[in-house]
Amino acid sequence: MAGEGDGMRVGVLTGGGDCPGLNAVIRAVVRKGVQVFGYEFVGFRAGWRGPLEGDTVALDVQAVRGILPRGGTILGSSRTNPVKVEGGVERIKDNLAGLGVDALIAIGGEDTLGVARELYESGVNVVGVPKTIDNDLNATDYTFGFDTAVNIGMEAVDRLHTTAESHHRALICEVMGRHAGWIALHVGMAAGANVILIPERPFDIDKVVEYVESRFKTRYAPIIVVSEGAHPMDGQMQLQTGERDAFGHVRLGGIGQALADEIEKRTGKEARATVLGHIQRGGTPTAFDRVLATRFGLQAIDAVRDGDFGKMVALQGTDIVRVGLDEATKELKTVPLERYAEAEVFFG
Template structure:
């Protein structure tokens, strides 16, 4: 059997570890052949490939990014898109099945293709940790570690100048990165998309910290909205899927905090720093396990399923379950953290 492997959507630490785990188990245990599909779904549509063997994945578990490249291509658009054209391309390059590594958009596309008869197994990837069917996805732990270290560093400069530091992290629809990094770094306020807040409440938290002689630290998800806003802050146009490019809410909050409190305030947007660099040990192990488990799913013909972490075990769930809903921060988790605010 010849298996194609692709990575699609936003990159994150751990993608290469999945590729390595799949190739090593597949070649060693089942004598399978592999071919790398370049640049995500674009490679499937246009037949872009690269060799993928044991030698090419050597030492990959610690390497960030993806050796296969990625994109946000819609596989149903263009003259070569759609299930029939893609199947014809796979037949031409000799691919019997696909392992698709990606987030919600990638898995939604994989579901449509498997519904049309293609043989695909999915591996979940998202630093936002927003796939409801899996307890954790690789990339999240690394993103939290990077954000936590950045907040720790910003705290020292904030304390030196008695400034309020507003730190923006990723999180379009969910606030898991902000929640975990904020709690780990001892933030004085954490603002997430699931819990709109008033400017008065944010100022009250900041003022309370300043009154104790401390420098306030506010962590905010890019998708957070004030209770006076109808949509998340966006001034960077649309992405490939016609969604607003988010980013900059920290630049909205910081000057307003300074105007209301008189405390010098600074905004820092971490952005793609959270996606880059080497994966954490946890993400390396989880990604490797998922890659190896994907081979078992291929051998069992479990098409149209995604690997999911449930507790410490890896299980198969249907694509329908995988993309059925977002895993949002529940109110009780936010209230747990909010005890520490101010």
Template sequence: MKKIAVLTSGGDAPGMNAAIRAVVRKGIFEGLEVCGIFNGYQGLIDGKIEPLSAGSVGDIIQRGGTMLRSSRCPEFKTERGRERALDQLRERGIEGLVVIGGDGSFRGALELSKAGFPCVGVPATIDNDINGTDYTLGFDTALNTVIDAIDKIRDTATSHERTFIVEVMGRDAGDLALWAGVAGGAETILIPERPYDLGEIVSRLQQGKDRGKKHSILIVAEGVMGGQELAAGLMDDAGIETRVSVLGHIQRGGTPSGRDRVLASRFGARAVEALLAGRAGVAVGMREHAVIDYPLAEVFDGGDAKDLGLYDLSKELSI
């Protein structure tokens, strides 16, 4: 293998730039030519491919977002779109591809692998929802962003003796809400993996009030419901007035944490090593603090049962 490429796809996550840097510099260290594909799979189809040097990825390890930019690409979901992408890779003599992204990005990498093109996936999503790895790039940074917001909101909640609802990202996965809720001392956490009972929420708020509690913080993952919807439910059901903060896309931006930078560096280097060793069609990940790679197909086999012990602990600690 002499020439590889790297792209970022789907939603951006802090640490993507650090992973790009690692792929490029590890590749060059191993004697490879490395190309960057701009604007994700759409850029691949359109041929937006440029060679990258060690210098071209300088001064990006500390930057959020992705220097290669990203986009959604419905065309890539079609066989014709993937054939156009493969043609672009073959015409340029590219022999391997590193895909940095989340679930949808990995599905694209798996399809290219099935077509016989060597691909390695690097998990980067703030939702931390890729099967087979304990952590994804961007999760730690987003978690700390949410915790910082909760701390600030609690100051206001305390001053005005109010109940606040904080809506965080997490369409199908509650890790961000759960971890932030525990770290931020939230009284109630709503995640997609567990059903909720509005009556129980009201009861917990009332119990806190009865023992003299002057304020409360509720964390809700967007995959459960919107913050305004929860606020309306509490008002209609029990006359409880709340204030809602929707954190939105600030969770996806910002300087990556030290943990995400190191993880990105290790993941990117491992991806290049996997390609050179002929381990195509794999995803890079971390299990029990060790960086590993495993078949991409395992990401979608539904085999990872989430440990919700932290959710149960949150209930015990928020009495």
């Protein structure tokens, strides 16, 4: 176990897409590490690219002043995966040794934590902090950023309700969530959507149109909340899957606009799509996310102090606990059927 104030040096990095609360984690780690344990810190820039290339930035109490309410990450981020780089793991180990880094706190999602696990298995002292706006990480009740994204989506749908009450027009709101529908589920339940479509349940476009038609018979127009990763049952709707972006990736997304087009075609009523996009992952975190991120940071530095490596901090109930990095990354946490069924009560 690391002793107090024994010259311990701790590296910190943030990987993957940005997420409100990253700075709150960094601040908590550094404040407690320096003020209580007397540690020194090394900030790595741009995710795993930092330790891979030895790209560091000063990280002390002064550097974390005022960052608690700010979105993004003062360390920058990237999707660099050192495991896929020839000799990447060895270069990281060499760089950590060269910088005198005794332990590493890696804040990130499935990919970042997967690398963290591999590094731990090859002897690096790593503690992971879970981060995913989609809330699809296993072994933790919630991840920070999710609550902020849900509130942004809810406020958007609250505003759409006004229009839905004044005009006869179907409104579709596309929210984040490629593989898991947590954001759509919570936004839809919080804002009173008439239909919620998630990746875990291929939807029946006939049923969706039926809900829309029945809603149009009331004074109010229908509002549909759809995950970017939601898709119709096999054979329904011809989604343009052939399109590729400048990087050769098949374009994901677009389901919101596709739904609007299909509904117009089938019902003869106007339909409009709103795509929130990156707005959901920017800006100041909610109180829930700031408290969760801060407590994650405090627990992560405690784990370093305890020499309890190979762990990820996690929320269980109201407690912050530590779980194995392997448990955290073994599968995606998707929306269970019974949670979706709860919401279906309000459909139509």
